[in-house]
Amino acid sequence: MTIAVIGAGAAGLMAAVSAAIHNKDAKIFLFDKNPSAGKKLLRTGSGRGNIGNEHQSISCFHGNDEDFYNKVITSHPLSFLLSVFDELNIDITVKDGYIYPRNQQAKSVRDAFITKLESLGNVRFLGSKEIISISYEKTGFVLNTDGWHYEADKVILACGGASAPDTGSDGSAYKLAQSFGHKLITPYPALVPLVCKKDPLFKTSKERMSASVSYKGHTATGELQLTEYGVSGIAVFQISRFVSMDLINGEKPVISINFFPESDSDHVYDMLLKRASSGGRYILNTLLPEEMAKSIIKSNSLDSVDIPSAESIRALSDLLTDYRLYVTDTKGFERSQVTAGGIDTSDIDPQTMGSFLRKGLYICGELLDVDGDCGGYNLQWAFTGGYIAGEAAAADD
Numbered sequence: 590m591t592i593a594v595i596g597a598g599a600a601g602l603m604a605a606v607s608a609a610i611h612n613k614d615a616k617i618f619l620f621d622k623n624p625s626a627g628k629k630l631l632r633t634g635s636g637r638g639n640i641g642n643e644h645q646s647i648s649c650f651h652g653n654d655e656d657f658y659n660k661v662i663t664s665h666p667l668s669f670l671l672s673v674f675d676e677l678n679i680d681i682t683v684k685d686g687y688i689y690p691r692n693q694q695a696k697s698v699r700d701a702f703i704t705k706l707e708s709l710g711n712v713r714f715l716g717s718k719e720i721i722s723i724s725y726e727k728t729g730f731v732l733n734t735d736g737w738h739y740e741a742d743k744v745i746l747a748c749g750g751a752s753a754p755d756t757g758s759d760g761s762a763y764k765l766a767q768s769f770g771h772k773l774i775t776p777y778p779a780l781v782p783l784v785c786k787k788d789p790l791f792k793t794s795k796e797r798m799s800a801s802v803s804y805k806g807h808t809a810t811g812e813l814q815l816t817e818y819g820v821s822g823i824a825v826f827q828i829s830r831f832v833s834m835d836l837i838n839g840e841k842p843v844i845s846i847n848f849f850p851e852s853d854s855d856h857v858y859d860m861l862l863k864r865a866s867s868g869g870r871y872i873l874n875t876l877l878p879e880e881m882a883k884s885i886i887k888s889n890s891l892d893s894v895d896i897p898s899a900e901s902i903r904a905l906s907d908l909l910t911d912y913r914l915y916v917t918d919t920k921g922f923e924r925s926q927v928t929a930g931g932i933d934t935s936d937i938d939p940q941t942m943g944s945f946l947r948k949g950l951y952i953c954g955e956l957l958d959v960d961g962d963c964g965g966y967n968l969q970w971a972f973t974g975g976y977i978a979g980e981a982a983a984a985d986d
């Protein structure tokens with residue numbers, strides 16, 4: 590049996606390993622348009638490779654069909670993935686629930702897969718080979734590259750989404766699945782910085798602080814970065830898919846920032862009132878980055894009074910716990926870490942990642958309409974789906 594895996598990212602590497610382990614007689618070809626495997630994997634977790642997360646909840650994954658990804662994740666939970674990592678000699682370390690390779694080098698995860706593939710002996714990596722089209726003939730699948738064609742009994746599509754297109758996953762591979770009748774749910778950037786309408790806060794660009802960011806019932810707490818164009822940082826990333834989705838639907842999203850994530854307005858009011866009676870107008874000193882505090886004080890005309898009134902302190906505490914920003918855009922696929930939307934999962938079997946539309950075709954990873962929160966969930970999704978697809982494709986039928 591010949592199995593073609595298209596895409597040597599997290600999902601494709603795992604699919605190739607899984608197929609090779611489950612069927613030692615199968616010949617497996619692993620294609621990538623890049624000369625080497627795992628270009629995006631090397632960038633993950635700022636080069637440290639956040640490959641999973643101890644905190645597991647289905648609410649950390651998103652897509653149109655919760656039942657689908659729930660079945661995939663519950664049939665192959667994190668504990669299963671960790672046992673596969675162990676077989677691949679990927680030792681792990683955990684920091685605040687975030688799982689990394691022990692040496693905190695994403696490259697070593699990629700290299701562990703390559704070492705395993707070499708030792709298995711029945712996988713051939715074909716780099717710098719972009720699959721342009723696939724057809725299904727009487728003899729099986731025919732994969733076309735520029736000038737060459739390859740034949741395969743089974744095909745695993747693991748071509749990624751449209752985010753960070755310079756890594757190779759630029760959205761051009763959706764058409765490979767679509768050519769077999771699979772529907773595409775409009776892809777949009779997620780885990781992405783947000784561009785906002787001009788605001789006095791942005792004068793203080795490049796400030797970083799802890800804050801919570803809310804949008805339509807979704808709240809995330811973590812680092813917030815103020816930039817010259819808007820906001821970034823983990824807290825923004827976590828809610829960005831919901832904002833991004835509404836932007837493509839023509840809505841005008843407004844996000845709310847609480848600069849005191851542990852407190853509400855009343856609590857902040859009490860604290861600022863106490864500070865005002867002892868320290869006058871510098872009531873935000875040490876609470877927020879200096880430039881930002883000055884900008885907020887100035888925009889509320891508090892710099893012209895020695896002791897702010899209780900009324901203006903109330904207005905200030907309301908503002909600091911519910912600071913509204915008007916989002917006009919995202920920084921696009923170029924700056925997004927994952928793609929929301931993708932190939933519709935209603936035509937995919939969650940037990941095998943097999944296509945209901947074409948026997949012998951499997952689809953996994955970010956190419957599908959499933960995305961995860963920041964924190965290791967996207968690699969978990971890619972690795973898990975890759976494993977299932979590889980095992981199923983390797984089975985004789």
Ligand SMILES: Cc1cc2nc3c(=O)[nH]c(=O)nc-3n(C[C@H](O)[C@H](O)[C@H](O)COP(=O)(O)OP(=O)(O)OC[C@H]3O[C@@H](n4cnc5c(N)ncnc54)[C@H](O)[C@@H]3O)c2cc1C
Pocket residue numbers: 595596597598599600601620621622623626627628629630632633634635638639640641718719720721747748749750752753756757758759761762925926927953954955956964965966967968969971
């Ligand atoms: C900067 C950055 C940091 C990230 N950090 C994390 C993190 O720490 N933790 C986490 O969980 N997630 C992280 N992610 C997200 C995560 O990297 C992706 O969700 C995951 O890599 C997707 O895996 P994949 O195999 O589905 O796709 P990809 O890794 O994108 O791999 C797809 C491969 O297919 C190849 N390909 C595409 N089309 C073709 C074709 N037609 N022919 C041949 N080859 C093709 C591409 O070249 C690519 O190598 C990060 C993403 C970015 C951009």
